[in-house]
Amino acid sequence: MNKQKMTVIHGSHFSDLPGFYREASKVFMKDTGWEMGTLDGFDDILYGGFGVFENGEHVTVIWKDARKSQYDLGLEATKAFYEYKVRQGKPFNTQLIQQKLDDLMNGKGQTLFEILVEIIESHKNITLILD
Structure with a gap:
């Protein structure tokens, strides 16, 4: 079974x-x-x-x-998550992460x-x- x-x-x-x-x-x-x-x-x-x-x-x-x-x-934790990665820089693609952060703040991104x-x-x- x-x-x-x-x-x-x-x-x-x-x-x-x-x-x-x-x-x-x-x-x-x-x-x-x-x-x-x-x-x-x-x-x-x-x-x-x-x-x-x-x-x-x-x-x-x-x-x-x-x-x-x-x-x-949700929103606050996700915002902090992306902001931390942007501040950290390499190895993260900060342009992509900034775009995800912008989308999030404009109500289009995922939490x-x-x-x-x-x-x-x-x-x-x-x-x-x-x-």
């Missing part, structure tokens, strides 16, 4: 992006001793094969307290929460439930 795996992200366990990375590392990379720290790293672990599920295995992800996360990883949801939903073997 092929039982679908389920994992839960607890929005109550974090209030910023580093906290999200810690929570997601704990949830997806249990007992590996590895912790992600980038959006690309988060995308990579969702392919599976080196955490709690295998490559291509069907998984349901329940994001509890998603409203809290939507606020915590960190929306980016994370999009990353999860881009993996066809993962069903996301915002709770």
Whole structure:
């Protein structure tokens, strides 16, 4: 019997992006001793094969307290995220990041929460439930 795996992200366990990375590392990379720290790293672990599920295995992800996360990883956090990268400069493409920041401030850009949801939903073997 092929039982679908389920994992839960607890929005109550974090209030910023580093906290999200810690929570997601704990949830997806249990007992590996590895912790992600980038959006690309988060995308990579969702392919599976080196955490709690295998490559291509069907998984349901329940994001509890998603409203809290939507606020915590919303406009202000996203603005700070981009401003930090622009200040840091290399290796970041500051022109692209400045454009993303401008889009965000003009109501056209994605928040960190929306980016994370999009990353999860881009993996066809993962069903996301915002709770």
